[in-house]
Amino acid sequence: MNVYEAIRTRRSIGRVKKDPVPREAVERALEAASWAPSHFNTQPWKFIVMTGEGRAKLGEGYALVAAPSFEGLSAEEREEKLAKERAKAFRSPVVIAAVCSPSDDKRALFAEELAASHAAVQNLLLALHAEGLAAIWRSGDPMYDPAMKRPFGLSEREQLVGLIYVGYPDMDPPNVTRKPASDKTVWIEQ
Template identity: 85%
Template structure:
């Protein structure tokens, strides 16, 4: 797939088939992610790939972050709600947790390390698309909750920067209009 075509046609798609995705496709996409730029070449990213029952790690994280909100419910109601939270991890056959793992290089600011990790996620999304897969970059409150780090064994400095759900597309990607770039560009020539 040509680069500009990949950039223009990639969409966030959460509806995917349950079909297993070959490991080689994911490994190629992760290799592409590793070529993202990083200040001082710190390469502060790491990826946790979950398939099959491995996705239960993420399900455990969803349950841990939601559990405090279920206090006061009967044990049956609580378990029903926790089961729904755990099920979120199984919305696609592959889930990749993207992690910013700061390098410790004193020249690299944390904001730069996080930005580099985000750039790696964008490379990953484009590569997954080039492999014929659909993906969606999910985040939100549960991902940022410190309890979500526990199932993945992340240390205090590490942070999740994205949960990428991937699989074969189950819908035709919609056409999404873009604001003309001329409306978002300022040229300073003198």
């Protein structure tokens, strides 16, 4: 698959089969992710790959984030809701937490470190697609809550930039259209 085909055909697919994903395929995709550009070559990304019961780490994070909103409920209701939060981590056989781990290089701005980490996630998504795998980049409020960092042992400086759920597709890719690049491009030639 060439890069243009990969870019045009990759879709976010959230419904995947429970079938195991070969570790080698994930490792190849992570290697591709590591070739993302970064200012001053800081390579500020790291990846936490969760499979099997290892996904419970993410489930713990979801529960920690949600727990304060369940105060005042009975113990039974609270545990039921926390179980649903923990189950979110098991929606795919592989979950990859992508982390921006900023370098100590004083020249590197945090915004650029984040941008580089996001570029690494895009490389990861394209490589997973080339491996015949489905993936979806999830984010949202729980990911940015400081409590989500605890199960992963992240420092205060580190930031989750994506939770990538990976597996074999269990649905057809959605039909998506894009506006032509010419609609969003300005050429300045003089």
